[in-house]
Amino acid sequence: MSQEKSAKKTTIYDLAELAGTSASAVSAVLNGTWKKRRISAKLAERITTLADEQGYAVNMQASLLRREKSKIIGMIVPKYDNRYFGSIVETFETMARERGLFPIITCTRRDPELEVEAARTMLSYQVEWLVSTGATDPDRISDLCAAANVGSLNLDLPGTKAPSIISDNFTGARELTRRIMLNSRARMGEARPLLFIGGRASDHNTSERIRGFRAAHADIGVLLDESHILASGYAPEKAEASLASLARTEGSLPNGMFVNSTISLEGVMRWIKRSGHYGEHSPVIGCFDWDPFAALLGDDIEMVRQDVPSMLDAVFLIIQNGAADRTLIEIPPIFRENFSP
Amino acid sequence: MSQEKSAKKTTIYDLAELAGTSASAVSAVLNGTWKKRRISAKLAERITTLADEQGYAVNMQASLLRREKSKIIGMIVPKYDNRYFGSIVETFETMARERGLFPIITCTRRDPELEVEAARTMLSYQVEWLVSTGATDPDRISDLCAAANVGSLNLDLPGTKAPSIISDNFTGARELTRRIMLNSRARMGEARPLLFIGGRASDHNTSERIRGFRAAHADIGVLLDESHILASGYAPEKAEASLASLARTEGSLPNGMFVNSTISLEGVMRWIKRSGHYGEHSPVIGCFDWDPFAALLGDDIEMVRQDVPSMLDAVFLIIQNGAADRTLIEIPPIFRENFSP
DNA sequence: ATGAAAGCGCTAACAT
DNA sequence: ATGTTAGCGCTTTCAT
Numbered sequence: 001m002s003q004e005k006s007a008k009k010t011t012i013y014d015l016a017e018l019a020g021t022s023a024s025a026v027s028a029v030l031n032g033t034w035k036k037r038r039i040s041a042k043l044a045e046r047i048t049t050l051a052d053e054q055g056y057a058v059n060m061q062a063s064l065l066r067r068e069k070s071k072i073i074g075m076i077v078p079k080y081d082n083r084y085f086g087s088i089v090e091t092f093e094t095m096a097r098e099r100g101l102f103p104i105i106t107c108t109r110r111d112p113e114l115e116v117e118a119a120r121t122m123l124s125y126q127v128e129w130l131v132s133t134g135a136t137d138p139d140r141i142s143d144l145c146a147a148a149n150v151g152s153l154n155l156d157l158p159g160t161k162a163p164s165i166i167s168d169n170f171t172g173a174r175e176l177t178r179r180i181m182l183n184s185r186a187r188m189g190e191a192r193p194l195l196f197i198g199g200r201a202s203d204h205n206t207s208e209r210i211r212g213f214r215a216a217h218a219d220i221g222v223l224l225d226e227s228h229i230l231a232s233g234y235a236p237e238k239a240e241a242s243l244a245s246l247a248r249t250e251g252s253l254p255n256g257m258f259v260n261s262t263i264s265l266e267g268v269m270r271w272i273k274r275s276g277h278y279g280e281h282s283p284v285i286g287c288f289d290w291d292p293f294a295a296l297l298g299d300d301i302e303m304v305r306q307d308v309p310s311m312l313d314a315v316f317l318i319i320q321n322g323a324a325d326r327t328l329i330e331i332p333p334i335f336r337e338n339f340s341p
Numbered sequence: 342m343s344q345e346k347s348a349k350k351t352t353i354y355d356l357a358e359l360a361g362t363s364a365s366a367v368s369a370v371l372n373g374t375w376k377k378r379r380i381s382a383k384l385a386e387r388i389t390t391l392a393d394e395q396g397y398a399v400n401m402q403a404s405l406l407r408r409e410k411s412k413i414i415g416m417i418v419p420k421y422d423n424r425y426f427g428s429i430v431e432t433f434e435t436m437a438r439e440r441g442l443f444p445i446i447t448c449t450r451r452d453p454e455l456e457v458e459a460a461r462t463m464l465s466y467q468v469e470w471l472v473s474t475g476a477t478d479p480d481r482i483s484d485l486c487a488a489a490n491v492g493s494l495n496l497d498l499p500g501t502k503a504p505s506i507i508s509d510n511f512t513g514a515r516e517l518t519r520r521i522m523l524n525s526r527a528r529m530g531e532a533r534p535l536l537f538i539g540g541r542a543s544d545h546n547t548s549e550r551i552r553g554f555r556a557a558h559a560d561i562g563v564l565l566d567e568s569h570i571l572a573s574g575y576a577p578e579k580a581e582a583s584l585a586s587l588a589r590t591e592g593s594l595p596n597g598m599f600v601n602s603t604i605s606l607e608g609v610m611r612w613i614k615r616s617g618h619y620g621e622h623s624p625v626i627g628c629f630d631w632d633p634f635a636a637l638l639g640d641d642i643e644m645v646r647q648d649v650p651s652m653l654d655a656v657f658l659i660i661q662n663g664a665a666d667r668t669l670i671e672i673p674p675i676f677r678e679n680f681s682p
Numbered sequence: 683a684t685g686a687a688a689g690c691g692c693t694a695a696c697a698t
Numbered sequence: 699a700t701g702t703t704a705g706c707g708c709t710t711t712c713a714t
Contacts, residue, residue, distance in 0.1 A: 008490075009707095011706095011707060013707080022684070022685045022686075023685090023686095024684080024686080027708065027709060028684095028710095031708095031709080033709085033710090037683075037684075038683050039683065039684070043683090054488075055485070055488025055489055057461060057464045057465045057489055058708080059707050060466045060467065061406045061706085061707080061708090062402075062406050062690090062707035062708040063707075063708055063709075064402045064690095064708090065400070065402040065403050065406055065707080065708075065709095066689080066707080066709045066710080067690085067708085067709070079431070080421060080428070080430050080431045081427050081431070083422065086427060087421070089421050090421045090448050090450075093447065093448050094450075102462065103447075105446060107430070107431050107434050109431075109435075123398040124398045124399050124400070124401045125401045125402075125443075126401065126402055144396065147396025148350060148396055148398055149349075149350060269634070269637050270637065291634055292607045292611075293606075293607065293610070293635045293638060294634045296610050296614060296638060297637060297638065350691095352690095352691060353692070362700075363700065363701045363702080364692080364693095364701090365692095365693075365694080365700080366701075368691095368692065368694090369693085369700095372692095378700075379700085380700070381699065381700090384699085384700085399691085399692080402691080402692090403690070403691035403693090404691075404693075405692090405706090406693095406708090407692050407693045408692085408693070408706085409706090
């Protein structure tokens with residue numbers, strides 16, 4: 001890595017010399033503690049001007065080493081390729097900064113190894129809190145944090161060793177399923193069992209959503225088909241493949257579907273288009289997650305939006321006030337009629 | 342901010358005491374420099390085990406303070422709400438880590454003040470390089486970096502005080518325009534002038550794309566209408582509003598459009614749907630940027646994908662080998678037939 | 683109203 | 699083959 005000029009960076013000692021004062025005075029002026037030190041306004045003025053001229057910037061590494069707290073807060077996130085995680089990251093950054101914290105974020109691409117490596121690195125950087133978003137093994141990360149005396153939090157997917165903030169998946173899925181069935185009935189004349197597709201059966205969110213899916217069928221008195229629950233992963237290709245395979249074995253597919261994420265929806269829509277399976281009569285679809293273009297894809301596509309601002313409010317509330325490790329906070333997702341303008 | 346336990350963190354001195362050795366030995370073992378120190382394998386072994394047991398993590402603040410280089414590389418990015426920036430961030434993180442660098446990223450929401458504040462903060466954290474992505478005032482950031490002897494780079498939008506890596510907007514836009522016109526001719530029988538919408542006329546990318554747009558019209562010998570170039574901003578609402586306004590004044594809109602980003606496309610598609618302006622005959626569209634759902638929106642929607650991996654290859658190449666400040670690297674965007682599977 | 687000095691945890695040159 | 703020591707740049711008592 002090449003360095004443009006070889007000049008060293010300006011330090012408070014350089015500034016002190018230029019101002020004809022001491023490093024401690026400079027430090028006090030530059031970090032705002034100088035009122036209690038009763039440093040003269042002219043000295044303060046002189047120092048600030050000088051600092052500006054020299055393009056001085058504190059060395060955080062040195063500053064943090066000396067202080068007790070780093071004010072750094074970390075987050076790991078699986079992907080940046082959808083609106084949900086995108087807004088989680090953006091909101092997290094904004095809220096952290098509003099609270100005087102410095103956010104650092106790492107994308108771990110759903111790779112368990114990368115997750116723990118990222119967690120370790122963040123601990124080295126002295127994060128005071130670590131938020132694991134959609135982590136495959138959140139408890140492992142909580143253990144690492146606990147060993148380093150650092151607070152941890154789970155977001156989106158729950159764990160058992162730190163407070164968790166997630167969507168109310170059961171209630172949300174139940175209502176979403178109800179709506180899909182209503183739409184389907186409006187079109188087909190009668191309520192019919194739906195297909196569930198996407199996600200991993202092993203993860204808490206997916207299993208809760210499947211539970212809500214079942215409950216909604218029971219509510220309406222429709223018997224669902226167990227072989228129509230396809231929790232085959234998050235990647236679009238997975239969804240595409242399992243639809244193809246089901247169509248092959250069963251000939252014809254249900255005309256209503258519950259899709260577990262926009263990422264899975266990508267595969268679903270692609271398959272529908274490519275296969276031509278449904279011909280003119282595209283299926284009635286509901287998706288647990290929101291995307292602006294997907295929303296324009298058809299009239300019969302119902303979407304739920306996870307309430308990211310409320311989820312992160314809860315996160316920062318816990319950071320401020322603490323909470324028991326096994327706390328589970330479930331935030332209701334938002335339906336179409338309550339979408340923000 | 343509450344701290345769970347009050348125990349202090351383990352340091353190399355604690356480890357040294359437990360292992361009955363010195364801090365420097367521990368340090369050497371833990372950071373891999375111990376081969377050249379000819380430390381015995383058993384000592385090394387003992388120390389590593391101990392470190393594991395104690396959940397030890399180096400204090401980067403201390404380590405970096407002592408070392409000469411931080412290995413930290415910063416990036417500022419406008420938004421996380423579309424695939425283009427999402428993949429820039431994800432690719433940047435991955436490539437940085439592959440090179441032993443620690444990436445820190447800040448989202449500045451197209452806010453010029455936030456941009457410089459973020460840059461300052463990153464300089465405090467001793468970044469060795471700062472990549473400004475889509476910055477509103479990249480030269481300002483380059484100045485800050487220069488004052489701190491830190492390298493800077495512009496991505497997506499060029500500047501004049503640091504090397505810039507951008508898409509080949511002119512050529513890309515010219516070819517995209519040509520394709521839209523071809524599609525339009527195939528449908529309407531004759532080539533007609535298109536509408537240009539989205540972006541800011543003041544930014545380099547938009548003006549280059551408009552230049553390409555003009556060139557393609559000239560190539561085919563079609564006269565374009567200057568009042569049909571609507572560079573009214575990036576937000577979906579802006580696009581929506583300017584279409585509405587144009588439709589009001591002109592009655593009818595061109596049946597082919599060049600849309601300058603997926604974000605603008607969001608507004609365009611919404612307006613088309615809400616207004617019902619085009620009735621059954623939806624317009625032929627081309628978009629400078631790619632989104633998987635937008636791609637499924639219609640048969641006549643052509644998209645170009647900016648070549649993010651190549652752009653970031655160029656970024657890291659410059660970081661390794663250096664380049665003159667005014668270097669401008671233009672990466673050809675990718676058309677449909679060359680999309681990766 | 684301001685300066686001197688100690689020390690945060692780590693690394694690297696210099697001992698042995 | 700391993701220990702001692704001098705800082706890295708900053709903050710913070712404690713003197714004055």
